[in-house]
Amino acid sequence: MTASELAMAGVRTCVVERLEKPSPYSKALTLHPRSIELLEMRGLFDRFKEKGRPLPSGHFAGLNPALDFSLLDTRSNYTLFLPQTETEKVLDEHARSLDVCILRGHEVLAVRQNDENAELVVQGPDGLTFLTAAYIVGADGAGSTVRKQAGIAFPGTDASITAVLGDVSLDNPPNSNFYTSMNEEGAVVIVPLSPGIYRVLSIAPHMPQRLLHEPVTLEELKKDLLRICGTDFGINHPVWMSRFGNASRLAERYRSQRVFLAGDAAHIHFPAGGQGLNVGLQDAMNLGWKLAAVINGRASDWLLESYHKERHPVGAELLRNTQIQTKMFDFTRDGLHMRGLLSDLLTFPEVNRYLAEQITALSVTCLPDEKMPEHQLNGKRLPDFEVMLRDGTSKQLYSFLHSGSFVFVTFDEESIQLPSLPHIKTVEAKSMLERPEWKDVKAALIRPDGYVAWAVDHSETDAKRLISEGLQRWCGHVPIPFL
Numbered sequence: 001m002t003a004s005e006l007a008m009a010g011v012r013t014c015v016v017e018r019l020e021k022p023s024p025y026s027k028a029l030t031l032h033p034r035s036i037e038l039l040e041m042r043g044l045f046d047r048f049k050e051k052g053r054p055l056p057s058g059h060f061a062g063l064n065p066a067l068d069f070s071l072l073d074t075r076s077n078y079t080l081f082l083p084q085t086e087t088e089k090v091l092d093e094h095a096r097s098l099d100v101c102i103l104r105g106h107e108v109l110a111v112r113q114n115d116e117n118a119e120l121v122v123q124g125p126d127g128l129t130f131l132t133a134a135y136i137v138g139a140d141g142a143g144s145t146v147r148k149q150a151g152i153a154f155p156g157t158d159a160s161i162t163a164v165l166g167d168v169s170l171d172n173p174p175n176s177n178f179y180t181s182m183n184e185e186g187a188v189v190i191v192p193l194s195p196g197i198y199r200v201l202s203i204a205p206h207m208p209q210r211l212l213h214e215p216v217t218l219e220e221l222k223k224d225l226l227r228i229c230g231t232d233f234g235i236n237h238p239v240w241m242s243r244f245g246n247a248s249r250l251a252e253r254y255r256s257q258r259v260f261l262a263g264d265a266a267h268i269h270f271p272a273g274g275q276g277l278n279v280g281l282q283d284a285m286n287l288g289w290k291l292a293a294v295i296n297g298r299a300s301d302w303l304l305e306s307y308h309k310e311r312h313p314v315g316a317e318l319l320r321n322t323q324i325q326t327k328m329f330d331f332t333r334d335g336l337h338m339r340g341l342l343s344d345l346l347t348f349p350e351v352n353r354y355l356a357e358q359i360t361a362l363s364v365t366c367l368p369d370e371k372m373p374e375h376q377l378n379g380k381r382l383p384d385f386e387v388m389l390r391d392g393t394s395k396q397l398y399s400f401l402h403s404g405s406f407v408f409v410t411f412d413e414e415s416i417q418l419p420s421l422p423h424i425k426t427v428e429a430k431s432m433l434e435r436p437e438w439k440d441v442k443a444a445l446i447r448p449d450g451y452v453a454w455a456v457d458h459s460e461t462d463a464k465r466l467i468s469e470g471l472q473r474w475c476g477h478v479p480i481p482f483l
């Protein structure tokens with residue numbers, strides 16, 4: 001995703017991937033509302049949607065009732081149930097369509113950097129290769145070689161509990177599309193994955209735990225099902241079985257000079273609530289346009305520094321909420337009482353919404369521009385709403401973000417017309433339909449990742465200077481006609 005964002009901005013990019021072929025197994029199964037929004041912004045989402053299944057909800061610690069996404073302030077108010085293999089396939093096609101070079105079967109062994117550039121030592125099928133680049137993004141997962149080589153610490157805790165996953169056939173599957181059973185024996189979740197294949201998950205933190213590297217057997221999963229559900233559903237033919245745990249670690253820094261971290265390379269946690277892949281995609285979207293702006297000479301280093309400042313707290317919050325959820329996977333008698341009480345609380349719409357906004361990342365904000373006067377929109381996420389244009393037509397806001405450029409929205413009668421620039425789209429708007437928070441806005445700059453960089457109201461006495469300086473700061477040298 002980062003590579004594609006860079007390629008869209010004309011930056012030559014190379015992805016180095018150890019695996020010769022994509023993995024046929026899917027860890028993640030969910031695309032959440034903020035990720036869907038980001039894909040909508042690039043006009044990509046239909047490609048994912050046609051392969052997935054929309055579900056109106058998500059979950060927090062597997063509590064019942066589920067988190068109701070349908071009431072959230074977004075048009076993408078659902079989970080797209082989509083195996084990770086499919087998500088990766090579409091992202092791969094997207095990158096290739098933008099001429100990103102993808103080197104499969106190449107393993108990064110070492111990373112070096114100096115003031116001028118960064119270098120990768122790569123083991124390929126024909127021996128060692130040395131790649132020199134302006135920047136390196138370590139999106140190489142939990143065991144990240146890039147992170148270790150860059151000397152970035154990864155503090156946190158090791159796994160204390162493990163859970164089991166099996167992609168299997170079931171002769172007598174449950175009737176429900178989301179089957180759960182929870183009692184003093186532990187918990188089981190079963191969801192249909194593809195025709196004839198079901199994902200079975202089992203967890204029992206209060207029982208003796210197996211070590212993470214111990215292989216899972218069909219017998220073990222069968223025993224879990226019999227103990228917790230009273231039936232083994234006729235389990236057979238495992239396609240993939242795996243064990244995963246609650247190790248929680250967060251990179252101390254998301255950047256070391258010319259090296260950045262994104263995704264699991266930066267944060268690992270128990271996969272509760274289905275968030276890891278989503279947060280990784282959101283890291284990528286935050287980083288791509290910033291790197292492109294600096295490489296293209298339109299921004300200075302402060303923009304790159306903002307990557308850590310904005311995304312590290314999101315990673316910390318991700319670890320906090322997954323650790324809380326892990327504590328709540330307590331199926332002792334007392335634990336089940338606690339879960340019962342929390343389930344009662346989830347029936348209150350405000351509580352449900354509060355947690356739903358966290359799990360979906362809709363509550364994430366970005367740094368407000370400190371050099372601009374305070375404004376309620378600064379740093380806020382933009383949902384996709386309808387913009388009434390000055391020519392009387394209307395358009396969805398996200399349609400202006402398809403090419404990954406900034407969007408400069410002006411409501412000024414004496415229109416601030418910027419010259420045509422590839423990295424800024426000017427939108428002459430009349431009003432933002434049904435969005436009262438935009439009522440007094442004279443002009444606003446929207447970042448390529450769909451957050452408001454800054455907004456200036458009509459009442460601002462020094463508006464022209466603020467707008468012009470705001471544009472220069474974020475978008476590089478922009479010839480401004482009204483100055």
Ligand SMILES: Cc1cc2nc3c(=O)[nH]c(=O)nc-3n(C[C@H](O)[C@H](O)[C@H](O)COP(=O)(O)OP(=O)(O)OC[C@H]3O[C@@H](n4cnc5c(N)ncnc54)[C@H](O)[C@@H]3O)c2cc1C
Nearest residue numbers: 018027028029107108140141263264271274275276277278
């Ligand atoms: C059981 C389970 C269920 C999950 N369910 C969900 C879910 O429903 N929703 C969700 O959002 N998240 C979920 N997750 C988390 C999600 O799968 C991860 O967060 C996601 O895969 C992270 O993506 P990534 O690209 O950062 O890392 P990875 O998926 O680990 O990819 C890293 C890539 O880097 C490559 N690589 C590694 N080292 C090197 C090297 N030295 N040189 C070259 N290439 C290298 C690897 O081959 C790999 O392809 C789940 C995780 C588990 C374990």
